[in-house]
């Protein structure tokens with residue numbers, strides 16, 4: 001079972017869009033996937049058409065001791081939804097013994113999934129640290145814009161620290177270029193800088209800007225259900241194939 | 251002295267772009283403006299060409315007791331820069347007595363400014379709460395996309411709580427529509443929903459999507475110095491006039 005955390009404290013870079021559509025893409029490739037929403041804004045939950053306030057078995061309940069009961073969403077895709085009460089979790093967890101390992105232990109008995117994908121908040125607080133302690137791999141969605149590059153060093157240092165002190169098995173699988181618009185010179189320049197700096201740690205599959213990806217959440221569907229022929233679906237399926245280790249279509 | 255906090259826990263909605271360019275716009279209108287960077291990613295600091303790691307009088311130092319020494323940036327515009335060590339502040343402040351009022355007290359002796367603009371992290375943690383306790387007004391940059399609408403109720407509730415328990419003078423001045431692209435139906439629909447829901451609390455000046463705004467930070471300049479004739483400069487000057495209470499140009 002591959003456990004992948006999507007982390008980047010820079011906001012609005014495509015973490016949730018990637019969590020939802022990479023999960024759905026892997027499900028299309030017949031992998032059994034569990035998506036875990038660790039953001040109190042419940043963007044991943046809402047993107048798949050689930051009402052957060054109606055859910056009982058939320059990630060907040062699971063962090064408080066409830067047994068995880070994954071909710072089926074599409075074929076081969078389940079979710080552990082979040083709700084607004086998760087907003088208080090960071091303050092509540094702050095004084096708990098082993099506060100960084102609560103999620104890892106809560107999900108320890110999960111069976112029957114090929115992939116567990118963790119969607120995180122735009123911060124490196126306790127919820128994101130719990131995700132890094134639970135995961136075996138980190139993927140970094142990165143918007144191809146100047147400001148998004150700037151926070152990377154803090155993120156890499158935090159991952160290193162979690163690896164050394166809490167989770168020796170943790171490794172960075174790669175950087176996912178998101179919201180790429182080849183018409184903008186700032187995007188081309190930023191992508192060049194990312195590829196020079198991170199070399200083979202950058203996924204070959206780049207996610208282009210595509211308005212369908214921004215529309216799909218308002219219909220509560222993954223991109224494959226909402227607009228299966230668009231660039232967004234093409235790009236996320238190519239990324240899913242690359243993550244699953246399937247040869248790219250020449 | 252008007253103290254304005256730009257807050258929205260949704261990431262990437264235009265908080266920093268608005269903090270930098272509204273501040274610079276007000277400075278163009280001959281207001282004396284202090285920009286305070288409360289994000290450890292230092293995006294506002296970097297956007298104005300300042301190297302965070304070279305600064306001594308950072309917001310972290312000020313929260314730890316140093317006297318604020320604003321750094322001049324453009325005419326009529328000063329900044330209190332942030333740096334990476336601010337990332338540890340939330341955990342360090344968590345157990346301090348009166349932890350929510352430390353910034354307010356640290357800035358209490360500031361004189362000679364017409365506006366203080368506070369740029370916040372994409373979260374409602376202790377740094378953002380400090381900003382809400384320091385400010386007299388809240389402005390909410392809101393991206394015209396579906397997911398950005400979803401977190402607003404949590405934000406409004408948090409502002410209400412801070413007003414009741416910590417800062418009775420706090421009020422929401424308005425919502426600033428950001429990154430608006432009239433060609434996208436999702437943007438038009440979202441803007442309609444914002445205006446129906448929030449009525450006169452929505453600023454008349456809308457900020458259109460304009461690639462110059464994304465380029466300016468890589469040159470370390472406000473939009474007025476980098477590309478004074480572009481839509482981005484036009485929109486942020488109109489917003490600055492509206493915030494300063496100057497009649498809109500017909």
Ligand SMILES: Nc1ncnc2c1ncn2[C@@H]1O[C@H](COP(=O)(O)OP(=O)(O)OP(=O)(O)O)[C@@H](O)[C@H]1O
Pocket residue numbers: 010011012013014015016017018039043120121122178179180207208209210211212213214215217259260261262372395396397398
């Ligand atoms: N490739 C894309 N093309 C067009 N729009 C996109 C794309 N990826 C994401 N978006 C839109 O951009 C916005 C930000 O994306 P998203 O919410 O996935 O980022 P995030 O990193 O999860 O944000 P946060 O930091 O708030 O958690 C959303 O409105 C989303 O619909």
Ligand SMILES: Nc1ncnc2c1ncn2[C@@H]1O[C@H](COP(=O)(O)OP(=O)(O)OP(=O)(O)O)[C@@H](O)[C@H]1O
Pocket residue numbers: 009010011012122145146147148260261262263264265266267268289293370371372428429430457458459460461462463464465467
């Ligand atoms: N009106 C606009 N037109 C084009 N690009 C924009 C506009 N406003 C912001 N951007 C770009 O979009 C990205 C997100 O904006 P910004 O960093 O200001 O948001 P933020 O809310 O401060 O993000 P965070 O939540 O990480 O603090 C940046 O790369 C910025 O340059």
Ligand SMILES: [Mg+2]
Pocket residue numbers: 015016017039043120
């Ligand atoms: Mg998200």
Ligand SMILES: [Mg+2]
Pocket residue numbers: 265266267289293370
């Ligand atoms: Mg910002």
